[in-house]
Amino acid sequence: MLEILAIICLGGFLLIAKRSVVWALALIILLLPSYLWRLDFLGWPTTFLELMIVGLFIFWLIKQQRRQKINWRLSGFANRIAKPWRYFILTWLLVSVIALIFNFNLSALGLWRAYFLEPILFLLIFLYSVKNKEDRQIIFYGLGGLVVWLAFVAIWQSFTAWNLPAAYNEPNIKRLTAVFAYPNALSLLIAPITAWFTGLWLSSKHKSKELAYLGVIFLGILLLVSTKSEGALLAFGFSLLFYFFFAKIANKKKLALVIILILAIFLTPAKNYITQATNDILQPNSNQHTSSLAVRSLQWQETTELLQDHWLVGAGINGYQKMMVNYHQITWLEIFLYPHNIFLNFWVELGFLGLLLFITLMSYLARTCYGLIKNQHYLAWALTLAWLTWFVHGLVDVPYFKNDLSVLFFILLGLTILAVRDNKSNSRLL
Template sequence: MITTISLIIFGFLFFWLAWKRTDWGVAAIIVLLPSYLIRFKVMGFPSTLLEMMILLLFVAWLAKRLVFPQSEKINFSQFWWLGLLFLLSAVLAIFISPDLRAALGIFKAYFLEPLVFFFIFVNVIRSVPQIKLILWAIGISALFVSLIALWQYLNLIPSYEPWISETPKRVTSIFEYPNAVGLFLAPIAVLFLGIFLLAHTTGNYKNEKTKNKTNRFVLGVILFSLLAVVFSFSRGAILGILAGVVFFSFFSRYKKWIWSILILGTILSLIIPQSRSLIYEIVTFQDVSTDVRTVLWQGAWNLLKDRPLQGAGLAGFPEVYDQYRLIKHTELLLYPHNIILNFWTELGLAGLVIFIWLIVKFFIQGIKARAHRLMFDSNFSFSLPLALLGTMIAILVYGLVDAPYFKNDLSVFFWLVVGLMAVAGKIADNKIEMEKSFH
């Protein structure tokens, strides 16, 4: 009863916020992305706090459109039609799945709701101050997850077994397993590394307190996120972060420093016996984690050779894969842990092609708008499109060994990144049009 009352009160307050300031409602959802962990049932149907907020945000936005019809016209971004095709491929995958109930749940949480959020995002977030609000929201969410992970590492709060008893011990923060920390924090760490490494300053700050606050916030998100990722011992996350940093190095004024640190880190990793041994095991596929993945990929490939067009259907991989897995693979996982195989098995070949098409479109847009700089505070500016490209690179590289989309928070964050690129591109186009009108 208390839980129900609490949810009603929270829902009312969130709806009021979304009605008064829809952009603040969007920001609140971003801060509370991990709230999918708060689960409950509505008339017997499973739901989450994150889902409830997205639904209330949509209702508030739609109601405002109906009450105030003079609002700005609806923005169908250049990614929207690809999003619809992506959604359609997920609809078709429902009927291929051997488990209709599970497929409907996955469709709702990983496809429908993230795309609803994306649609509202590109229609609400239209200005530079609003983008800054979103960046602050992303950073606050990362700090929350990171600090809990650090407290776990320092034994100030308990963590899940058996991870905390492993050697080295691995933190889980608010999640149930360590890799979830890396999956959530790695792209955010890269985004804020992009803000820092791509920054241009003139030193002409109007307010020294504002300057210091911004610097501390950006560096704090980077530092605490990186520490949490390291303490989660998520190797895929570290690989993704390194890929993002390498990308930024080609555009950063700190290029020499970045490469010096990377080279020094590589040398130290090869000199230190423990890290050298770990690298050797990974490269030669001798460690347990890598061996599990290679066997998993072989079984997934066997599945796709037999079902190349339809895959396994949404939420169908564990059941269908069991028919194709290698005998020595005893651990059944939800996904093949490779971004190409993940989308191919879940959405079929058509869904995979649409996903690749979306990524190509994303990079074209980012390259096109890369020269546009965002004023984060006073005279502190950076290229948001380049920062987003680095973020997507981190997601894709991490996706070589994991599933960086198929989770409630991750799917919403993926479309948040796409939404930011759409808004950044729109602002850049408007700026170009304004400049042309003055000539």
């Protein structure tokens, strides 16, 4: 029955793709949580998100090859992906294949498809299909719509406790999850998007768009507060602080709102937080009543011991929990899927080469965002705030290794590549 329903939904999706590939991309973005719909499709375990991406790629490939619009060569002007990004994508895929081979099993193969192969397929369609400002606005609709419908689900959940796990409901601290199984799954997805729309709003010169952006920002912040994710709120606050110090804010109303948001995030809920956080990281309490940050610190210490013995190849894709058994000393603490630190995450999953590649990418992205700001590109601050929020939150969490989050990573990367392409063609699309 589920297979039949999936086929019907996929058929409807491909009909939309036939009319407009860009609208199909926006629909995938709108439905990023559809990876939660897991099914066996023709005997193959998959998710509906995967079906949409693979189905769209096959449809797009057939359509584009027929018109001979794709250039697969690494060199050549006709290739729509500039060389630095081209080499990164290929190296990223190669490193992930090596990590898969090191710890090969069917479960790891499924995760490799979801976290590496399919997001790259999505990126290829994105870069060849999103061609102008109107196309990008459609992508923005997808991102904004995602925040809006998740916010309404969370509001409904707040009143009805629908889909709210007992661990996150009263008498415990109430933390909303919307359609997800835990609060951080929601905050990791929403925080960079909220930062993105904050950057759009701060850079916008159109009153009608400003109101729409503000609406998305309000709902995004509402979601972040409802998850009670300190990491997400502090990451978002840090990006605002960065903007406050380094941007020239001409609009006094926007400046006032930025200051209010910064004060609300850093002062109201975070008294003595910096001192407590420092103690939790440097001298974590190992009893069961310790803080979540102290738990992270204990986990990082054990992961560091693992990497001392396996620094070159790490644990391989989906190999961390199994390998960590030999290094796990704090028995009351569970072994998580990942180390919950952005550098350690990539190191244990992709090995030292993957870590170096990630650091190289972050450095290149920082220089790229600086160049976009310098050239006053209209997406410069949206990209900068989104990447900053993503990165800072990742210092204490896992912002990549999940179906929706890996696609979100490549959405941001795709928008960055398009913005760089604008600069090179002297078209800022202001």
